[in-house]
Amino acid sequence: MRFSHILNLQKDLLTKSLILTFAGLLVAAGVVLSARPAYRSVRSGYADENYLKSGECRSCHADHYASWARTYHSRMTQEARSTNVQGDFMRDNTFEYLGVKARMEKLASSS
Ligand code: HEC
Numbered sequence: 001m002r003f004s005h006i007l008n009l010q011k012d013l014l015t016k017s018l019i020l021t022f023a024g025l026l027v028a029a030g031v032v033l034s035a036r037p038a039y040r041s042v043r044s045g046y047a048d049e050n051y052l053k054s055g056e057c058r059s060c061h062a063d064h065y066a067s068w069a070r071t072y073h074s075r076m077t078q079e080a081r082s083t084n085v086q087g088d089f090m091r092d093n094t095f096e097y098l099g100v101k102a103r104m105e106k107l108a109s110s111s
Pocket residue numbers: 037038052053054056057058059060061
C-alpha cells in the first residue's frame with residue numbers, strides 16, 4: 001500500500017515536470033519569435049538577396065551606421081554603375097601591382 005503511494009507521487013511529479021518543461025519551452029519559443037527582427041526589404045533576384053540594405057542597420061546600430069557612412073567603407077560595396085564608378089575606363093585604364101597587370105574597361109552592356 002505505502003509503496004504504491006510512492007509510485008503515484010512519482011507519477012504526479014513526472015507529469016508536473018513534463019507540463020512545466022512544455023510550458024517553459026512554449027515561453028522560450030514565444031520570446032525567441034517576438035525578439036526576431038522584422039526584416040522588411042530583402043532584394044529578391046539580386047546577388048545580395050536575403051541581405052538587408054545598409055540603411056536598415058541604422059535603426060538598431062545608429063552609432064556604427066554613422067561611422068560607416070562617413071567613411072569610404074560605405075562606398076566600397078556599391079554596384080559598379082557609371083554613377084558610382086569614378087575611374088576613367090577609356091584612357092589610362094591599366095594598372096600594375098606586384099607583377100599583376102589589370103586592364104579596366106567599360107562594357108557596352110553596362111549602365
Ligand atoms: C532589428 C535590429 C537590428 C538590425 C536591423 C540589425 N541588427 Fe545587427 N545586431 C542586432 C543585435 C540585437 C545584435 C546583438 C548585439 C549583441 O549581442 O552584442 C546585433 C549584432 C550585430 C553584429 C555583431 C556585433 C558583435 O559585436 O558581435 C554585427 C556585425 C551587426 N549586428 C551588423 C549589422 C548590420 C551590418 C546590419 C544591417 C545590414 C544589422 N546589424 C542590422 C540588432 C540588429
